[in-house]
Amino acid sequence: MPQKKGTKFIIGVDLGGTNIVVGSLSEDGGTEYAMRSEPTRANEGADAVVDRMVSMIDTVIAETISAGQTRDNCLGVGVGAPGPLDRERGIVITTPNLGWTNFPLRQVIADRVGLQATLDNDANCATLGEWWLGAARGGRNVVGMTIGTGIGGGLILEGRLYHGASDVAGEIGHMTIDVTGRRCGCGNYGCLEAYASGPSIAERAREALGGDQPSMLYEMVGSDLTRLTAAIVYDAAKRGDAVALEVVLETARFLGTGLANILNVYNPDVVVIAGGVTQAGDPLFIPLRREVRRRAFRPAVDACRIVPGSLPGTAGVVGAVATFKQQVLGTV
Amino acid sequence: MPQKKGTKFIIGVDLGGTNIVVGSLSEDGGTEYAMRSEPTRANEGADAVVDRMVSMIDTVIAETISAGQTRDNCLGVGVGAPGPLDRERGIVITTPNLGWTNFPLRQVIADRVGLQATLDNDANCATLGEWWLGAARGGRNVVGMTIGTGIGGGLILEGRLYHGASDVAGEIGHMTIDVTGRRCGCGNYGCLEAYASGPSIAERAREALGGDQPSMLYEMVGSDLTRLTAAIVYDAAKRGDAVALEVVLETARFLGTGLANILNVYNPDVVVIAGGVTQAGDPLFIPLRREVRRRAFRPAVDACRIVPGSLPGTAGVVGAVATFKQQVLGTV
Numbered sequence: 001m002p003q004k005k006g007t008k009f010i011i012g013v014d015l016g017g018t019n020i021v022v023g024s025l026s027e028d029g030g031t032e033y034a035m036r037s038e039p040t041r042a043n044e045g046a047d048a049v050v051d052r053m054v055s056m057i058d059t060v061i062a063e064t065i066s067a068g069q070t071r072d073n074c075l076g077v078g079v080g081a082p083g084p085l086d087r088e089r090g091i092v093i094t095t096p097n098l099g100w101t102n103f104p105l106r107q108v109i110a111d112r113v114g115l116q117a118t119l120d121n122d123a124n125c126a127t128l129g130e131w132w133l134g135a136a137r138g139g140r141n142v143v144g145m146t147i148g149t150g151i152g153g154g155l156i157l158e159g160r161l162y163h164g165a166s167d168v169a170g171e172i173g174h175m176t177i178d179v180t181g182r183r184c185g186c187g188n189y190g191c192l193e194a195y196a197s198g199p200s201i202a203e204r205a206r207e208a209l210g211g212d213q214p215s216m217l218y219e220m221v222g223s224d225l226t227r228l229t230a231a232i233v234y235d236a237a238k239r240g241d242a243v244a245l246e247v248v249l250e251t252a253r254f255l256g257t258g259l260a261n262i263l264n265v266y267n268p269d270v271v272v273i274a275g276g277v278t279q280a281g282d283p284l285f286i287p288l289r290r291e292v293r294r295r296a297f298r299p300a301v302d303a304c305r306i307v308p309g310s311l312p313g314t315a316g317v318v319g320a321v322a323t324f325k326q327q328v329l330g331t332v
Numbered sequence: 333m334p335q336k337k338g339t340k341f342i343i344g345v346d347l348g349g350t351n352i353v354v355g356s357l358s359e360d361g362g363t364e365y366a367m368r369s370e371p372t373r374a375n376e377g378a379d380a381v382v383d384r385m386v387s388m389i390d391t392v393i394a395e396t397i398s399a400g401q402t403r404d405n406c407l408g409v410g411v412g413a414p415g416p417l418d419r420e421r422g423i424v425i426t427t428p429n430l431g432w433t434n435f436p437l438r439q440v441i442a443d444r445v446g447l448q449a450t451l452d453n454d455a456n457c458a459t460l461g462e463w464w465l466g467a468a469r470g471g472r473n474v475v476g477m478t479i480g481t482g483i484g485g486g487l488i489l490e491g492r493l494y495h496g497a498s499d500v501a502g503e504i505g506h507m508t509i510d511v512t513g514r515r516c517g518c519g520n521y522g523c524l525e526a527y528a529s530g531p532s533i534a535e536r537a538r539e540a541l542g543g544d545q546p547s548m549l550y551e552m553v554g555s556d557l558t559r560l561t562a563a564i565v566y567d568a569a570k571r572g573d574a575v576a577l578e579v580v581l582e583t584a585r586f587l588g589t590g591l592a593n594i595l596n597v598y599n600p601d602v603v604v605i606a607g608g609v610t611q612a613g614d615p616l617f618i619p620l621r622r623e624v625r626r627r628a629f630r631p632a633v634d635a636c637r638i639v640p641g642s643l644p645g646t647a648g649v650v651g652a653v654a655t656f657k658q659q660v661l662g663t664v
Contacts (some may be wrong), residue, residue, distance in 0.1 A: 028436070030583065048467075066511070084629070086633055088506040093631075097527075116659075119407055128394050140495055140497070141497050153597070155597075157489055157490075157494065158489075158494075162489065163452045163599070164473055164598060164600065164601060164632070164633040164634075164636065165472070165473050165599050165600060165601040165633075165635035165636065166601025166632060166635035167599070167631070168595070168596065168599040168629050168631050168632040168635070169597065169598055169599040169630060170597065171596040171597060171632075172596075172597055174596045174628075174629065175596060175597060176509055176510055176589050176627060177510075178510055178511050178512075179509050179510050179513075179585070179586065179589050180510075186629070188626070188627045237416075241419075253511070254511065257508050257511050260508060260520075261507045261508055261593070262597070263500070264500065264503040264504075264507060264579070265485070265487075265501065265502065265504055265507060265594070265597070265598075266495065266496055266505060266597075266598075267496025267497050267498055267499070267500040268497060269497040278567045295508060295520045296506075296519070297416070297500050297503060297506065299416055299425075299498040299499070299500050300497075300498060300500040300503075302498065303496075303497040303498035303500070304497065321451070325456055326520070
């Protein structure tokens, strides 16, 4: 397909706990040339992960050229990776599931592919992606929440990604909603993530079954409750299972409590929720919005729309491209 | 005292639930010409409160002129008032304890004193005051928390006061820290304010006494526990009373939990705590910092200093002057 002369393009990389996704977009976001996804293999080691990222980038560049672009038009690579990061130095400080410590990911990628690279937090990228081309378009103060293995978050304040004093900003999943509550993987007690991440939802479903509640969930996992996942719970809830519906309703209450906190403190105009949890649909979103209304100040509730993300699977890549634009070109 | 020719000055007004404070500062904040405080009389009505504010402003202007200034050098009046506000239109939407509804305070003050006026939330003003001339000086991302009858908050992001989408931002006191917790005055359950405001601290102390714990608190209130206040609890704690020490320690834990949430989500470089609670001193601040360390991410903890305010009684006025500068002159 022939391109407008002079149209540049940017590569986005989303290094997630489940998938590595790499794609390329025109500078204005109007054209998606290529998008590839491969599962992240836990414990394959830093070198193997980098090799795979580089090979996926090469493939995406080749596909982009097949789509009528030229290599010279490639401005660079935006990378989104799990935190904590030292964004200024382009370093991944630690990623438990990839085994990285103080890994200079930005420089390594730039050297290996011969292009300028930027690095930002994956949850920040997902938020910026939804703001640039997805469900949060037009927002000025935007909170993104990505619910999967963990709960990540990103903040856009007055139209710019906000990183805070040491790149930690947006860790919404580690907001305490119950001061004496459940132990969280982070070591704290009562974090939102300990109630409403995918694994926490599955855990609460196992507890709700309690060994004696009739439920289709048993059948759906062949009576092996260790196979229970949040996705299976949403599916059972849609089919009317009482235990699953109760778990989804409680999830909505916990998430609604966390979001009410965000509304009262940050007063955003958009909250965009992404990740597997959006599959739960109305049985989650309706009580979630009700809980927020019940808990947050009216002017904050009235000013804010709470929406599911509209770029499932690709928000991270789109946002990685957008962070490249914001960091290198100064604007999205 | 003779002034540098051309030095302008600005009036600040802090309309609080307990006191009305009015003062005047040189434009650069280097000189305080006058500062007056009078108790706020509940239910005296909007007209009487406005009359008193205007009369205090007149007195402060006269004192400023006595100090060598001229009326022509007065740039205007910054007003801080309890929210919720419509800042753009200069309107106080509602203040339960003054009985105001949709009151155009900014215009009324401007008309009555014949000077340009601005309006902002009192907690925002207190935060900006501590940032401009107090304990939060030099911070870039600052959270102010004022603990008194309620718990108010203000956010400075990237060097500017942050208001959010509808002027609600910074309502830190109404962050849920216990999803099934105590009923709060706002109608919600488990708000930080329901545990750590002045009246909540007194209430928890009454519960801790439980009718049978030996404590000097009984004596300090002449056995009339309705007279118990947070200030009396701090005083007893300093004198070694076990019940009071326990209440202060728990207060530190609740406040530390709320602040850990703020650190994880907003990653500030300074948190400044103001209000009566700062009288509790080390018995509060030491366990509070410990609780924050225990709950928040290490890079967020390392990046942030948590300090008591250094402008007791006047932060609101100083900040009202600073908001006037930020709104009218574009810079502080």
